Amino acid sequence: MSPREIFALRDYLDPGLGGRTISDARHSASLTDIAGQTCLKGRLAELSGRSVLLAVTSQFLTGLVMLEIDGIARRMLLCPPDLNADHLQAIVEDAEIDAVVTDQPERFAGFGIALVVTSGEELEAGPRARTERATEWLMLTSGTLGLPKIVGHTLEGLTGAIAADTPARGVRPIWATFYDIRRYGGLQIFLRAVIGGGSLVLSEPGEALSNHVARLDEKAVTHISGTPSHWRKLLMSGAASAFSPKYVRLSGEIADQAVLDGLQQAFPDASIGHAYASTEAGVGFAVNDGLEGFPASMIGTNRDGVEMKVVDGCLQIRSRRAAHAYVGRHAAALTDGDGFVDTGDMVELRGDRYHFVGRRGGIINIGGLKVHPEEIEAVINRHDSVRMSRVKARKSPITGAIVVADVVLADGSDASRGDEIKTGIIADCRAHLAPHKVPAMIKFVDKLDITAAGKLARSDA
Incomplete structure (x- = not known):
């Protein structure tokens, strides 16, 4: 050199x-x-x-x-x-x-x-x-x-x-x-x-x-x-x-x-x-x-x-x-x-655009089917009442695992409308995702943990 x-x-x-x-x-x-x-x-x-x-x-x-x-x-x-x-x-x-x-x-x-x-x-x-x-x-x-x-x-x-x-x-x-x-x-x-x-x-x-x-x-x-x-x-x-x-x-x-x-x-x-x-x-x-x-x-x-x-x-x-x-x-x-x-x-x-769907190592298994949490989160996050979400798998005695989502509501969202918001989120997921990717449970939370690297902290329940 x-x-x-x-x-x-x-x-x-x-x-x-x-x-x-x-x-x-x-x-x-x-x-x-x-x-x-x-x-x-x-x-x-x-x-x-x-x-x-x-x-x-x-x-x-x-x-x-x-x-x-x-x-x-x-x-x-x-x-x-x-x-x-x-x-x-x-x-x-x-x-x-x-x-x-x-x-x-x-x-x-x-x-x-x-x-x-x-x-x-x-x-x-x-x-x-x-x-x-x-x-x-x-x-x-x-x-x-x-x-x-x-x-x-x-x-x-x-x-x-x-x-x-x-x-x-x-x-x-x-x-x-x-x-x-x-x-x-x-x-x-x-x-x-x-x-x-x-x-x-x-x-x-x-x-x-x-x-x-x-x-x-x-x-x-x-x-x-x-x-x-x-x-x-x-x-x-x-x-x-x-x-x-x-x-x-x-x-x-x-x-x-x-x-x-x-x-x-x-x-x-x-x-x-x-x-x-x-x-x-x-x-x-x-x-x-x-x-x-x-x-x-x-x-x-x-x-x-x-x-x-x-x-x-x-x-x-x-x-x-x-x-x-x-x-x-x-x-x-x-x-x-x-x-x-x-x-x-x-x-x-x-179409004419590539979309990121998740990490190869971050796939969760739902009844033998592969699911990228980020793909589901992208749909949930589009809802007007949602600020951010985290999707994970939860053990189920029937199917082995189900999709669940923790959701942080956007500012100004009326928490008393919780059932209505959940219904709307599920409807959006059913319209844009395969049935096995639709969350079986949605939980509203005040915040989601962020790692030291600034990324959403992920761990399966």
Whole structure:
């Protein structure tokens, strides 16, 4: 690799672009000045060429460290805050970690890591570091109860979907995300802010949603992303009226028509888009026409280095933006022999459009018949009185299992009309679904649990 092919995040911190910041509820730092500052107390040089675990408490400090060590470390593994502590030793060994950057050094006593560097949220003046190498970015998969997989990316691949030929002209975007930036979806927004010449407002753990939205409004956020579950939660809170972004982005879960329409109603002046991305496949595509699913014309063509095909109903992607490998002692192959990533996401062609129907591993069995919960939820969520739903299987002594649904009512729905609403939901399901997919029971609940990754928590009863 020649020197001119090596680039790092610091190379996008143009000192001529003033007024750019990265902030959370308690801190703010200038993205204009940060290239000449350090949060590592002068110990950056010790990390040169090392495999570094980045395990700090806050997203804000995570962002500062990523900006500082990219292009210096050999590889950098982002540690999400919800990582099971029992998995940490195996991950350290699989990623060949020989250094850790943390604000909790006592946490890593006894791990046998050669170098522990303590970081702090107070920036100090320091020399502007020179990019030495292309750092390998490592991320952990989410959504599994077992040991998460380690996924290897390059910065070039991670930023492949970001238009960054030149710094943004005119009014630069102010990004925010409900995601954590140590997960793929949040990292994409962090990179968009840094590379696109904008600013970034980070979420804060435990912050009341109304306070968070007020802060987004105060910071004049223009672009914001989250999962459909994040957005349903916001729509239920009543806080959406205090916020007016220009661009709303959904990813991470199926964006059904109900949530897209709800966001368009809440933010009539905003562009509403949903994107398909995964930690392994990278950013596949974005859809900005306000409709669920994606045009069938995207399949079988090469669009900006991304090719997609459908095999046995499952979406597969070959892309320059994809991860290059799983990392670890017993890592499986990430792609097939032709370079395609099997996403595990099931799609169905309806007319000239493909619709996502669920995860291959999330199928529930009803009397020997396969059911995708998300397909049923999409129908339930269209009902005017419904804000969100979760479908699952429940054991039955007669059929073995039945479909049941937990439903959160939309604001303004009259709970006294419960029987009428249930009847309407069942009628909608019977009109659009096969008989075995129609819920046998509907239960109204006040809320549905969301995972740390921003997705609807699922477990069979």
